[in-house]
Amino acid sequence: MHTIDHPAEPFPNFYNDLNASLHYAWLMLGRATKDRKAPFRTPVMATQSDSGPQARVLVLRAVDPELRQLVFHTDLRSGKVTELGHDPRVAVTFYDAHRKVQLRISGHASLHTDDALAQQRWRDASPAGLRCFSGALPAAVCATPTDNDAQASSSEEIAEGRSNFVVLVVEIAQIEWLYLHSRGQRRALYRWADAQWGMDWINP
Numbered sequence: 001m002h003t004i005d006h007p008a009e010p011f012p013n014f015y016n017d018l019n020a021s022l023h024y025a026w027l028m029l030g031r032a033t034k035d036r037k038a039p040f041r042t043p044v045m046a047t048q049s050d051s052g053p054q055a056r057v058l059v060l061r062a063v064d065p066e067l068r069q070l071v072f073h074t075d076l077r078s079g080k081v082t083e084l085g086h087d088p089r090v091a092v093t094f095y096d097a098h099r100k101v102q103l104r105i106s107g108h109a110s111l112h113t114d115d116a117l118a119q120q121r122w123r124d125a126s127p128a129g130l131r132c133f134s135g136a137l138p139a140a141v142c143a144t145p146t147d148n149d150a151q152a153s154s155s156e157e158i159a160e161g162r163s164n165f166v167v168l169v170v171e172i173a174q175i176e177w178l179y180l181h182s183r184g185q186r187r188a189l190y191r192w193a194d195a196q197w198g199m200d201w202i203n204p
């Protein structure tokens with residue numbers, strides 16, 4: 001017998017399984033790097049600035065479950081790069097309303113400008129995604145509204161942006177999992193310590 005409030009929504013197989021929930025989290029993160037429409041593709045990253053917290057949307061470009069890494073692209077001249085230079089701690093929050101999963105990830109960011117990783121990601125990125133890096137100084141006041149993407153069109157102009165291109169890698173220290181089910185939420189905490197994931201259910 002099911003009530004109207006709680007129809008027979010099935011329980012997913014990860015519902016009461018800490019390892020399976022973590023596995024599903026990595027699956028969702030991995031899929032988001034390939035599916036432009038996946039809600040996990042555009043998480044919110046928070047940093048510390050001198051005037052308080054700052055949060056913004058970034059595109060998730062790659063993930064590596066073995067290295068516990070999230071990979072983003074950003075502009076060397078952006079506020080977040082200055083903030084991360086002072087304090088590399090970040091929080092990255094993902095929410096998928098359809099799958100009803102929130103991930104709150106925290107870790108440390110490293111910035112890669114001219115190493116092999118930065119070279120490779122610049123080479124492999126689509127030109128359209130690189131046009132903004134040769135645009136005018138981000139966040140500077142401008143006399144008329146501008147569109148940084150529209151400014152670089154030739155491959156020479158796009159190449160000028162290479163010196164502003166940064167690969168931002170987050171090494172994950174902690175993942176907080178929250179799954180919203182109509183018959184009961186599940187919340188779990190995964191902490192990387194001693195070369196393994198410690199995992200606990202916590203009260204929602």
Ligand SMILES: Cc1cc2nc3c(=O)[nH]c(=O)nc-3n(C[C@H](O)[C@H](O)[C@H](O)COP(=O)(O)O)c2cc1C
Pocket residue numbers: 042054055056057058059060072073074075078079080081138139
């Ligand atoms: C859907 C969406 C995707 C975005 N993707 C990126 C991105 O991948 N990298 C980036 O630096 N900014 C991205 N932005 C812009 C940032 O949200 C932010 O405005 C910009 O990076 C400046 O942030 P900052 O001044 O805090 O550094 C995106 C914004 C939106 C709305």
